[in-house]
Amino acid sequence: MTLLEIKNLHLQFNSDEGLALVLDGINLKVQKGETLGLVGESGCGKSVTGMSILQLVPTPPGEITQGEIIFDGENLLGKSTKEMREIRGRKIAMIFQDPMVSLNPVYTIGNQIAEAIDLHQPKGISSTWEGVVDSLASVQIADPASRAHNYPHQFSGGMCQRGMIAMMLSCRPSLLIADEPTTALDVTVQAQVLKVMADLQKELGMAVILITHNIGVVAETCDRVAVMYAGNIVETADVETLFENPQHPYTRGLLGSIPRADRDMNELTIIEGSVPNLTKPPQGCRFHPRCKEAMDICRQTKPTDLDLGDGHIVACHLYG
Amino acid sequence: MTTPETKPTSFWVRLQANRSWRKFIRHKPALFGLAIIILLILIAAFAPAIAPFGYETQDFSSIRLEPGANHLFGTDKFGRDVFSRVVYGSRIALMVASLVVVIELVIGVILGMLAGYFGGWVDSLISGFTDMVWAFPPLILALGFISAIGAGLVNVVVAIAITGWAPFARITRAKVLSMKEREFVEAGVAIGETDFNILIRYLLPTILAPNLVLATLTIPAAILMTSALSFLGFGAQPPSPDWGAILNEGREFLRDAWWISTFPGVAILITTLAFNFLGDGLRDVFDPKQTVK
Amino acid sequence: MLIEVKNLRKEFAVGGILFQAQRETVKAVDGVSFSIKAGTSLGLVGESGSGKTTVAKTMLRLHEPTAGEFHFDGQDVFALPRVEMRKLRRRIQIVHQNPNASLHPRMTVMAQIKRPLQIQGIGDRTTYENQVLDMLNRVGLNPEHARRFPHEFSGGQKQRIAVARALITAPEFVALDEPTSALDVSVQAQVLQLLRRLRSELELTYLFVSHDLGVIRYMCDEVAVMYLGQLVEHAEKPKLFANPLHPYTQSLLSVVPIPDPTMRHRDRKMLTGEIPSPKNPPSGCRFHTRCPHVMAHCKTDEPKMKEVESGHRVACHLYE
Numbered sequence: 001m002t003l004l005e006i007k008n009l010h011l012q013f014n015s016d017e018g019l020a021l022v023l024d025g026i027n028l029k030v031q032k033g034e035t036l037g038l039v040g041e042s043g044c045g046k047s048v049t050g051m052s053i054l055q056l057v058p059t060p061p062g063e064i065t066q067g068e069i070i071f072d073g074e075n076l077l078g079k080s081t082k083e084m085r086e087i088r089g090r091k092i093a094m095i096f097q098d099p100m101v102s103l104n105p106v107y108t109i110g111n112q113i114a115e116a117i118d119l120h121q122p123k124g125i126s127s128t129w130e131g132v133v134d135s136l137a138s139v140q141i142a143d144p145a146s147r148a149h150n151y152p153h154q155f156s157g158g159m160c161q162r163g164m165i166a167m168m169l170s171c172r173p174s175l176l177i178a179d180e181p182t183t184a185l186d187v188t189v190q191a192q193v194l195k196v197m198a199d200l201q202k203e204l205g206m207a208v209i210l211i212t213h214n215i216g217v218v219a220e221t222c223d224r225v226a227v228m229y230a231g232n233i234v235e236t237a238d239v240e241t242l243f244e245n246p247q248h249p250y251t252r253g254l255l256g257s258i259p260r261a262d263r264d265m266n267e268l269t270i271i272e273g274s275v276p277n278l279t280k281p282p283q284g285c286r287f288h289p290r291c292k293e294a295m296d297i298c299r300q301t302k303p304t305d306l307d308l309g310d311g312h313i314v315a316c317h318l319y320g
Numbered sequence: 321m322t323t324p325e326t327k328p329t330s331f332w333v334r335l336q337a338n339r340s341w342r343k344f345i346r347h348k349p350a351l352f353g354l355a356i357i358i359l360l361i362l363i364a365a366f367a368p369a370i371a372p373f374g375y376e377t378q379d380f381s382s383i384r385l386e387p388g389a390n391h392l393f394g395t396d397k398f399g400r401d402v403f404s405r406v407v408y409g410s411r412i413a414l415m416v417a418s419l420v421v422v423i424e425l426v427i428g429v430i431l432g433m434l435a436g437y438f439g440g441w442v443d444s445l446i447s448g449f450t451d452m453v454w455a456f457p458p459l460i461l462a463l464g465f466i467s468a469i470g471a472g473l474v475n476v477v478v479a480i481a482i483t484g485w486a487p488f489a490r491i492t493r494a495k496v497l498s499m500k501e502r503e504f505v506e507a508g509v510a511i512g513e514t515d516f517n518i519l520i521r522y523l524l525p526t527i528l529a530p531n532l533v534l535a536t537l538t539i540p541a542a543i544l545m546t547s548a549l550s551f552l553g554f555g556a557q558p559p560s561p562d563w564g565a566i567l568n569e570g571r572e573f574l575r576d577a578w579w580i581s582t583f584p585g586v587a588i589l590i591t592t593l594a595f596n597f598l599g600d601g602l603r604d605v606f607d608p609k610q611t612v613k
Numbered sequence: 614m615l616i617e618v619k620n621l622r623k624e625f626a627v628g629g630i631l632f633q634a635q636r637e638t639v640k641a642v643d644g645v646s647f648s649i650k651a652g653t654s655l656g657l658v659g660e661s662g663s664g665k666t667t668v669a670k671t672m673l674r675l676h677e678p679t680a681g682e683f684h685f686d687g688q689d690v691f692a693l694p695r696v697e698m699r700k701l702r703r704r705i706q707i708v709h710q711n712p713n714a715s716l717h718p719r720m721t722v723m724a725q726i727k728r729p730l731q732i733q734g735i736g737d738r739t740t741y742e743n744q745v746l747d748m749l750n751r752v753g754l755n756p757e758h759a760r761r762f763p764h765e766f767s768g769g770q771k772q773r774i775a776v777a778r779a780l781i782t783a784p785e786f787v788a789l790d791e792p793t794s795a796l797d798v799s800v801q802a803q804v805l806q807l808l809r810r811l812r813s814e815l816e817l818t819y820l821f822v823s824h825d826l827g828v829i830r831y832m833c834d835e836v837a838v839m840y841l842g843q844l845v846e847h848a849e850k851p852k853l854f855a856n857p858l859h860p861y862t863q864s865l866l867s868v869v870p871i872p873d874p875t876m877r878h879r880d881r882k883m884l885t886g887e888i889p890s891p892k893n894p895p896s897g898c899r900f901h902t903r904c905p906h907v908m909a910h911c912k913t914d915e916p917k918m919k920e921v922e923s924g925h926r927v928a929c930h931l932y933e
Binding site: 503506507508509510511512513522525 | 732
């Protein structure tokens with residue numbers, strides 16, 4: 001069942017250098033309970049996509065010019081500020097790369113979790129300290145009863161991120177948007193946080209949008225993957241299909257360019273050039289200047305989404 | 321992120337693309353201040369053409385005349401044209417203030433860079449000395465200095481500069497402390513740059529902006545200080561048309577000849593305001609973090 | 614051996630600006646020894662706080678060493694007087710992690726790559742520019758780029774400029790400090806390929822510092838693993854990846870995300886907790902607080918580095 005559907009979302013930023021078309025017609029579906037990976041390199045628009053769902057994109061300079069974001073049958077773009085505040089946290093939660101920024105340094109972790117619970121509870125019912133300690137225990141914090149009295153600076157990076165997760169999941173949202181949740185963490189700690197997230201997701205039956213540049217993390221945690229490039233989703237597929245049978249030249253290049261720790265590689269696939277400036281995006285397919293298989297049509301016409309079956313969608317003229 | 325197209329690199333094109341520059345030309349008060357300063361510089365440069373009379377020209381037939389068609393700002397007790405004197409006075413004000421600031425800048429930047437870069441006992445010594453100079457009330461220190469070396473404009477410049485360089489040293493030291501840890505400075509060490517070259521080629525360019533801001537904001541203080549010292553009789557000596565000196569001469573006639581003191585006072589006010597506007601603007605451009613909005 | 618590092622130690626004093634008594638010593642590097650054969654590359658891998666970058670920067674005397682020796686081609690580098698050290702910099706170079714920070718923001722590309730030639734007096738005034746243009750060509754940039762300033766370039770191009778500056782004096786040894794961790798994957802692949810090509814063309818010896826095991830595996834002949842300022846294992850690459858001996862290396866290799874969903878259910882040796890603070894490292898074996906095989910004497914006795922087979926050294930009480 002579809003929980004969230006983004007239809008033809010266009011978003012632009014008014015920057016000093018001119019108008020940047022940051023999202024150029026995004027289509028995306030998230031099913032109940034699944035983990036969708038949103039991958040791409042910096043500037044591809046993956047974080048902006050996540051933030052636009054919760055309407056956290058600063059306006060101005062950002063502006064959604066077209067499209068719909070349908071969550072649980074309702075278009076979020078028509079909601080008032082007050083209605084959005086109700087949805088944020090209670091139905092859709094979001095965690096960011098740097099948990100220290102999201103946590104208030106002058107309150108204890110326990111206080112902040114209690115407040116998060118209260119904020120989204122029906123009036124009159126307030127959280128109990130046991131509830132707070134339980135939620136810390138659920139994210140594998142050792143000695144949660146005394147740790148709840150700690151301030152954020154007494155927590156390490158990985159513990160802060162787990163504390164954020166505890167806080168965000170305390171109201172049992174049906175969708176969690178995780179924006180690079182483990183990028184700032186070391187691998188051994190990253191593994192711990194990813195495991196906590198996966199366990200809680202199973203337990204709560206919530207859907208997760210995992211925004212990341214780390215293809216390895218996607219392969220390990222996601223059910224489906226959407227690959228973004230320069231404001232477009234170029235390919236969507238379930239995780240096995242995408243890694244075994246990538247179709248878009250960018251996806252193929254990206255997967256081939258990762259040096260792997262589990263086997264020796266003689267050569268990496270090289271995608272020449274760099275990401276375009278979105279104030280002056282290339283005509284036609286935005287990837288064509290870097291594409292080894294570019295044809296004439298790629299320079300003129302933007303490719304449309306093509307369903308190759310089983311939800312494998314690719315936007316490329318090679319298959320048109 | 322982006323592949324730049326081949327850009328023409330002419331100065332004007334680069335300037336227009338420069339973020340600081342674009343921010344500056346949108347800053348209205350700063351532009352206003354700059355316009356007045358340019359006007360003042362033009363007035364100072366063309367003073368002989370603008371002033372209808374010489375600043376020393378006495379005319380005993382027209383003593384303490386009210387402002388009118390012949391004498392825009394009136395005349396003083398010797399029948400000298402106040403307008404001409406104020407116009408010539410702009411030369412003194414600007415010259416003295418710029419000289420003071422340049423000397424402060426040089427002393428402050430050199431000491432601040434040495435303290436910040438070498439640290440240790442060099443830093444302790446310089447910083448201790450800086451704090452000591454800063455702890456004195458500047459007017460008292462300048463007065464003491466002048467009473468030792470004698471009155472006069474040149475001595476005023478020396479006195480103000482020697483008491484006022486401490487902020488430049490502080491700001492420079494702080495900036496050098498943060499910049500010397502930067503990777504590009506480390507990269508300079510790694511290719512074998514000498515300490516001298518690290519200071520001049522790598523660190524000096526990075527401390528210019530905050531010092532420029534400070535210099536612009538120090539000029540009005542220097543003008544006020546010169547005027548204050550002249551007003552007290554320690555600075556420019558008669559018949560010099562220093563604004564502070566004119567102000568002082570008009571003091572005894574405030575009741576019946578208000579114009580003698582008022583117009584140089586207004587000139588001081590406008591000049592200091594203009595530099596403050598410009599300085600605030602430059603600070604907003606170069607140091608967005610300090611901007612309170 | 615071109616490079617021989619013996620018992621390198623580096624301590625930093627932190628805090629206590631006002632009162633000397635508050636000063637704490639951080640043992641960032643605490644007794645590290647290794648050697649590198651000419652023409653090979655050693656990967657130095659570890660998590661944040663392991664001291665891997667400090668090793669590289671101390672070798673180059675960008676930090677003054679607290680103790681230990683570094684012999685380069687028979688010369689005792691740490692004993693060289695300042696003038697001699699500056700001359701030696703022609704032969705040992707470094708590429709920093711973040712090209713946005715490591716290039717002089719107000720020097721043109723030509724000026725900054727030319728600088729080492731001027732300082733070291735290589736060739737004469739008339740040949741400087743041609744040498745720079747040759748080098749630009751080698752790192753994949755063209756002559757028009759020479760007139761521009763760093764901010765006009767993308768991250769990958771900036772790193773190429775930094776590489777050109779490091780290699781212009783034809784050094785024999787180059788320390789690469791996470792040279793691609795600030796770059797996107799597709800750009801990382803370009804820079805890694807460039808670094809591999811330059812190594813064989815110019816017969817360079819690399820010390821490659823990275824937290825990314827995939828990158829290390831792609832770039833290096835030997836790998837040394839660091840934990841809290843000390844080496845725990847050092848082996849030829851095939852031996853280390855096929856048969857990691859130290860429990861920390863074993864865990865690191867098992868939890869690094871693999872971009873292949875079929876590997877998802879492999880056995881992972883998860884570690885508990887996080888890397889302790891180097892201000893106050895654990896007694897005995899520094900890894901004992903997180904080690905799954907911890908024994909009584911691990912808490913009191915520091916294990917010595919020991920060669921367990923040819924080309925494979927490990928510091929762990931399990932192998933005594």
